[in-house]
Amino acid sequence: MDAVKHILEKIYPLPPESIARLKEKITLINLKKGHLLMRADRLEKHLYLIKKGVVRAYADSEKGEITFWFGQEGEAILSMASYVMDIPSYENIALIEDCTLYQIAKFDLQELYKSDIHLANWGRKLAEYELIKAERRAISRELRSATDRYQTLLSEHPRLIQRIPLKFIASYLGVTQVSLSRIRKGS
Numbered sequence: 001m002d003a004v005k006h007i008l009e010k011i012y013p014l015p016p017e018s019i020a021r022l023k024e025k026i027t028l029i030n031l032k033k034g035h036l037l038m039r040a041d042r043l044e045k046h047l048y049l050i051k052k053g054v055v056r057a058y059a060d061s062e063k064g065e066i067t068f069w070f071g072q073e074g075e076a077i078l079s080m081a082s083y084v085m086d087i088p089s090y091e092n093i094a095l096i097e098d099c100t101l102y103q104i105a106k107f108d109l110q111e112l113y114k115s116d117i118h119l120a121n122w123g124r125k126l127a128e129y130e131l132i133k134a135e136r137r138a139i140s141r142e143l144r145s146a147t148d149r150y151q152t153l154l155s156e157h158p159r160l161i162q163r164i165p166l167k168f169i170a171s172y173l174g175v176t177q178v179s180l181s182r183i184r185k186g187s
Contacts, residue, residue: 004102007049007074012125018118025108031099037077038093044082046103050075053099054163057091058171067171068137070096072160080130082106096164146173150183 004026005019014022028051031037038044040059050073057069068091071077079089083106113120140149150173154161161169170180 012122027103035095041088043088044079048077049102051100054096067168146175147183
């Protein structure tokens with residue numbers, strides 16, 4: 001099974017004709033570590049699926065950059081604000097590693113949604129999954145300790161942690177790097 005089909009069908013099963021129509025609109029791109037894929041306060045015109053690599057989402061605050069999401073192979077990268085409301089995004093997305101991404105223009109995707117009910121359902125499911133992931137992150141950050149969140153990250157994504165610089169993990173957990181070192185020693 002090719003990689004893009006696998007990623008698409010993780011979100012929602014699609015008939016071969018729908019996959020073929022969507023694949024016609026997808027471009028494979030390679031970008032280098034450090035590339036800023038999405039910028040806050042800009043209307044995002046593309047959605048991406050990660051074939052290879054790791055990215056992070058962050059927002060700027062008075063305290064510096066706050067990392068709130070990591071993406072890896074098989075995941076979608078999109079600004080929900082731009083995707084759903086057609087307004088500028090609030091987040092920045094930066095590549096932590098060199099990445100190979102599947103890129104599709106939001107306009108093309110919206111046109112496919114109008115003509116293919118299976119793809120429209122795929123788009124709805126994508127939005128639902130992204131909403132649930134955002135909700136879980138928000139609740140976790142408010143109700144769970146940094147140690148618990150680290151343990152969850154470690155158990156759910158053990159190989160991902162090895163690919164992310166500690167400063168980004170500390171930011172994600174809302175702690176200093178010194179506190180992260182203490183948490184890791186206690187694990």
